[in-house]
Amino acid sequence: MALDAAQVQQLAKEFESKSAQEILKWAIDRYGKKIGLASSFGAEDVVLIDMMANIDKEKAHVFTLETGRLNQETYDVMDDVRARYGIKVEAYFPDQKEVEDMIRGKGMNLMYESVENRKLCCEIRKVHPLNRALANLDGWITGLRRDQAATRGDTKKIEIDAGHRGIIKLNPIADWTSDMVWDYIKKNNVPYNKLHDMGYPSIGCEPCTRAVQQGEDPRAGRWWWENAASKECGLHFDPMKRK
Ligand code: SF4
Incomplete structure (x- = not known):
């Protein structure tokens, strides 16, 4: 079942000319529920959920990282997705003791004090739960797009995730634009996060995401107090590329 580096490289070439639906069908046929979409319920994710539900509602596997700091609008769209597609969303919570220790030591708003603190919060609330979510999977699916950020420009539609036991990471809409x-x-009347109507192009945790002005970089509202080079939460860290 596992693919080696040469096979993944070959598939990456083939997938460049395939549609997102074709790539998702390949993944669901091959892996079934052993591949899951990591959804933060932003616009890209609801597109992928709609496609997956249309391919096979029973096998469509969607999980989310419930950091404990999400916006109400994000919970609302989770319910909209459940109602529309009948899909159960698996929520992965952070470890209670890790959160308690962090808050007792550094306070609720530690993320604003330093990049180190912010990364610690992301590590505990996002990265560790993601590791748990991926522990029993052969692959995961993301809504990453190349034009979202400088750090995402070389995203392949299929990659080996060296940070997670070499499982497959699928980015079926890597070449899509926001439009x-x-x-x-x-066109498909897909339920979406109402934060997008309030000027949020990118969805994250409530304390770390804000609306952007017309013409501003779409990710300018994420960790807006930091410089662009540090703006990732560690979920997409690739130890082979060191970023
Ligand atoms: S985005 Fe902000 S609140 Fe969410 S885990 Fe990272 S630092 Fe913590």
Whole structure:
């Protein structure tokens, strides 16, 4: 079942000319529930959920990282997705003791004090739960797009995730633009996070995400007090690329 580096490289070439639906069908046929979409319920994720539900509602596997600091609008769209597609969303919570120790030592708003503190919070609330979610999977699916950030420009549609036991990481809409995402949502009447209507192009935790102005970088509202080079939460860290 596992793919080696040469096979993944070959598939990456083939997938460049395939549609997101074709790639997702390949993944669901091959891995079934052993591959799951990591959803933060932003626009890209609801597109992928819609596609997966249309391919096979029973096998569509969606999980989310419930950091404990999400916006109400994000919980609302989770319920909208459950109602529309009948999909159960698996929520992975952070370890209670890790959160308690962090808050007792550094306070609720530690993320604003230093990049180190912010990364600690992301590590405990996002990275560790992701590791748990991926522990029994052969692969995961993301809504990463190349034009979202400088750090994402070389995203392949299929990669080996060296940070997670070499499982497959699938990015079926890596080559999509934001306009393509929104065309799909409107055309298919897909439920979406209402924060997008309030100027949030990117969805994250409530204390670390804000609306952006017209023309601003789409990720300018994430960890807006930091410089662009540090703006990742560690979920997509690749130890082979050191970023
Ligand atoms: S995005 Fe902010 S609140 Fe969420 S885990 Fe990271 S630092 Fe913590």
